[in-house]
Amino acid sequence: MTYWSTCPLHIRYADTDQMGVVHNSVYAVYCEIGRTHLCKENGVPYHEMEEDGIYMMVAEMTGRFHKAIRYGESVRIRTGVVRMKRRLMTFQYEIFNENTGDLTYTGTSTHLFSRDRKKTCDLPEKYYRLLSNMMGISDK
Amino acid sequence: MTYWSTCPLHIRYADTDQMGVVHNSVYAVYCEIGRTHLCKENGVPYHEMEEDGIYMMVAEMTGRFHKAIRYGESVRIRTGVVRMKRRLMTFQYEIFNENTGDLTYTGTSTHLFSRDRKKTCDLPEKYYRLLSNMMGISDK
Amino acid sequence: MTYWSTCPLHIRYADTDQMGVVHNSVYAVYCEIGRTHLCKENGVPYHEMEEDGIYMMVAEMTGRFHKAIRYGESVRIRTGVVRMKRRLMTFQYEIFNENTGDLTYTGTSTHLFSRDRKKTCDLPEKYYRLLSNMMGISDK
Amino acid sequence: MTYWSTCPLHIRYADTDQMGVVHNSVYAVYCEIGRTHLCKENGVPYHEMEEDGIYMMVAEMTGRFHKAIRYGESVRIRTGVVRMKRRLMTFQYEIFNENTGDLTYTGTSTHLFSRDRKKTCDLPEKYYRLLSNMMGISDK
Numbered sequence: 018m019t020y021w022s023t024c025p026l027h028i029r030y031a032d033t034d035q036m037g038v039v040h041n042s043v044y045a046v047y048c049e050i051g052r053t054h055l056c057k058e059n060g061v062p063y064h065e066m067e068e069d070g071i072y073m074m075v076a077e078m079t080g081r082f083h084k085a086i087r088y089g090e091s092v093r094i095r096t097g098v099v100r101m102k103r104r105l106m107t108f109q110y111e112i113f114n115e116n117t118g119d120l121t122y123t124g125t126s127t128h129l130f131s132r133d134r135k136k137t138c139d140l141p142e143k144y145y146r147l148l149s150n151m152m153g154i155s156d157k
Numbered sequence: 158m159t160y161w162s163t164c165p166l167h168i169r170y171a172d173t174d175q176m177g178v179v180h181n182s183v184y185a186v187y188c189e190i191g192r193t194h195l196c197k198e199n200g201v202p203y204h205e206m207e208e209d210g211i212y213m214m215v216a217e218m219t220g221r222f223h224k225a226i227r228y229g230e231s232v233r234i235r236t237g238v239v240r241m242k243r244r245l246m247t248f249q250y251e252i253f254n255e256n257t258g259d260l261t262y263t264g265t266s267t268h269l270f271s272r273d274r275k276k277t278c279d280l281p282e283k284y285y286r287l288l289s290n291m292m293g294i295s296d297k
Numbered sequence: 298m299t300y301w302s303t304c305p306l307h308i309r310y311a312d313t314d315q316m317g318v319v320h321n322s323v324y325a326v327y328c329e330i331g332r333t334h335l336c337k338e339n340g341v342p343y344h345e346m347e348e349d350g351i352y353m354m355v356a357e358m359t360g361r362f363h364k365a366i367r368y369g370e371s372v373r374i375r376t377g378v379v380r381m382k383r384r385l386m387t388f389q390y391e392i393f394n395e396n397t398g399d400l401t402y403t404g405t406s407t408h409l410f411s412r413d414r415k416k417t418c419d420l421p422e423k424y425y426r427l428l429s430n431m432m433g434i435s436d437k
Numbered sequence: 438m439t440y441w442s443t444c445p446l447h448i449r450y451a452d453t454d455q456m457g458v459v460h461n462s463v464y465a466v467y468c469e470i471g472r473t474h475l476c477k478e479n480g481v482p483y484h485e486m487e488e489d490g491i492y493m494m495v496a497e498m499t500g501r502f503h504k505a506i507r508y509g510e511s512v513r514i515r516t517g518v519v520r521m522k523r524r525l526m527t528f529q530y531e532i533f534n535e536n537t538g539d540l541t542y543t544g545t546s547t548h549l550f551s552r553d554r555k556k557t558c559d560l561p562e563k564y565y566r567l568l569s570n571m572m573g574i575s576d577k
Contacts, residue, residue, distance in 0.1 A: 046182045085214070
């Protein structure tokens with residue numbers, strides 16, 4: 018079982034589109050919010066990692082849209098780490114509507130690490146230890 | 158072989174993030190630009206379809222990020238239809254850098270149709286005929 | 298003296314641009330967050346007003362950018378109502394950096410009311426009473 | 438009389454909000470498109486200026502929203518330089534709907550120059566000469 022980090026998503030009016038729901042591109046931003054929240058919770062504020070010269074570049078994303086979210090709804094995102102290697106890392110996401118309990122989105126993102134934002138590198142030991150802590154830990 | 162619709166992407170400065178490249182969430186917007194361009198090219202301007210009461214709701218997306226895009230680069234998107242059914246439709250995308258010829262992103266999106274933006278429906282015959290035309294047509 | 302509503306702004310990584318700071322267009326989104334927070338705090342959740350058929354359309358905006366905001370910084374927005382008439386309403390905004398105390402942005406927005414999102418209308422009595430309450434009230 | 442640079446705006450579906458029109462924050466992005474188009478047209482591609490170490494930081498913006506723009510409409514932006522000094526520069530914008538001829542937005546933005554994105558500096562002679570060319574030139 019994976020450890021899940023949970024945080025509220027503050028839906029902005031500007032996140033919606035003329036279909037009256039949150040635009041599909043914004044889910045990638047929500048995943049980023051979940052991902053950075055998980056990192057921070059485990060001692061790795063993302064902006065500090067960047068200041069330290071380590072970048073997490075997105076390599077792959079998948080997402081399934083189960084039910085639309087609307088402005089004014091209470092939404093939470095759960096984020097877990099499902100794969101952790103020296104050179105890459107995969108996060109898993111679940112976004113759900115707190116009012117109805119509905120699952121609205123599930124997805125994954127895989128990231129590579131880089132120092133110069135071009136070539137990939139191994140994640141430094143310090144971060145590897147902090148972030149791999151989350152694998153194989155149950156939140157119950 | 159599939160028919161591919163090609164159009165230029167106008168990268169906005171606001172599309173970039175502090176990593177100095179186009180933000181990962183913006184690729185979903187670029188795919189939407191490719192998709193609506195393909196539809197228009199085949200006689201289905203997306204805003205007219207919506208005015209006609211038919212919505213295309215995103216059900217699934219996948220994307221692979223091969224190489225980052227920067228503001229100031231010339232970029233094109235190629236979009237094709239890889240699956241066409243009464244109830245759903247899958248598009249495929251390739252974004253490439255015109256200066257270097259590099260492929261920067263490949264992805265897919267699957268859509269369901271709806272009249273009320275909640276329940277799904279069959280795509281009306283008129284649109285089905287226009288959009289399914291693109292299957293099995295080579296651009297060579 | 299005006300009543301000021303204060304709320305934290307959750308800066309998203311996606312809000313930044315390649316200059317390494319929050320993109321100028323995002324400040325309008327931040328103002329919207331402050332504005333809807335003020336409305337909610339005074340008994341007018343903005344999504345309920347829209348469901349009730351009343352829209353607040355932006356007519357005018359002004360903004361001064363004093364100091365850039367970066368991802369990772371703690372930021373708050375203060376919002377007040379500086380003009381309240383039947384047909385229009387002006388909000389004032391102050392965004393400040395909590396770590397340094399620096400004022401980063403000051404601005405205003407003026408809104409007209411509408412039922413059909415085209416023609417303007419008077420704000421219904423119910424909302425007028427709730428929102429005009431905020432004029433002439435000191436928060437000290 | 439000022440020289441006006443004119444370019445088409447490609448409205449993205451993602452630019453709209455649940456009110457069914459282009460979101461107010463996107464107009465700042467449209468102004469940026471007009472501004473960078475004007476600069477490019479006058480021999481100053483904005484990304485080259487940044488690569489050269491010169492940044493244009495927004496100091497002030499004003500905007501009036503005359504009529505909403507919808508997805509599917511043909512829109513153009515006209516941009517002019519209304520003030521040009523060594524340390525700052527003011528642009529003026531007019532966005533109009535090509536189908537109806539309606540003026541939808543008018544605005545201004547004032548920019549300071551910087552080398553380190555913190556302190557301001559004088560605009561180097563090379564750029565000053567190219568950009569000040571646009572003052573006092575009629576497009577008729």
